[in-house]
Amino acid sequence: MPPRVARVYHIQVKTHKLTIMLSSLAPATTIAELKAETLSALGSDVASDALDFQAMEPPQLSIETEEDxxxxxxxxxxxxxxxxxxxLETAKxxxxxxxxxxxxxxxQPRDKSTGELVPINYTLPSMYDEEDETPTRQTEATNNKGKRKANDMDEE
Structure with missing residues (x-):
């Protein structure tokens, strides 16, 4: 049986440390429409500090139009x-x-002065919060509580 074709898309648009979630997209949605939705999300009040160079690590993006x-x-x-x-081709x-x-x-932003595409600089988010300590793995010796060892049986 062939795999079932997805009827709805949930696309994440990532840049640096920012992720924009575009959900419930129809298969007939064009990449140009995705660009318009992404630009709208970048310009919304929610993302006001998202592209601030002090709020995120470099580089600062200046995106004002879909051509940027x-x-x-x-x-x-x-x-x-x-x-x-x-x-991705915008017509598809x-x-x-x-x-x-x-x-x-x-x-992938464009450089305003040259019009060239700037290389993508994406940072994978940490699996753990900065405040939380990373969980340490227990060694086998500390994991044996309650189990008798061969030496203990010989002493009895």
């Missing part, structure tokens, strides 16, 4: 990102791009 950035898909090899990205629909239902895509 491209949406890119990360190339994968054996399930892991390779660090290379391909630009989601179902034509080969994106999965919950895929993350990346925002």
């Amino acid at each position: 950035f491209e949406l890119c898909r990360g190339k994968r090899e054996k399930g892991k990102l390779t660090g290379e990205y391909e630009i 629909m989601l179902r034509e791009t080969g994106l999965t239902a919950w895929e993350a895509i990346f925002l």
Whole structure:
């Protein structure tokens, strides 16, 4: 039985340490519409400090129009990102791009002065909060509480 085609897409647009969630997108949604939604999200009140260079680590982005950035898909090899990205064509629909239902895509800004695309600089978020200590693995010796050892049996 062939795999079922996703009827709704939930796309994450990532840049630096910011993630924009675009959910419940129809398969007929074009990449141009995704760019418009992304620009709208970047300009909303919720994201007012999101692109501030003091609130996030560099570089500062200045995105005012849809021509100031491209949406890119990360190339994968054996399930892991390779660090290379391909630009998604604005005329294509989601179902034509080969994106999965919950895929993350990346925002690649353009340099205002030259019009060249700036390399994508994405930082994976930490698995743990900065305040929390990372959990330590227990060694086998501390894990044996309550179990009798061979030496203990000989002494009896």
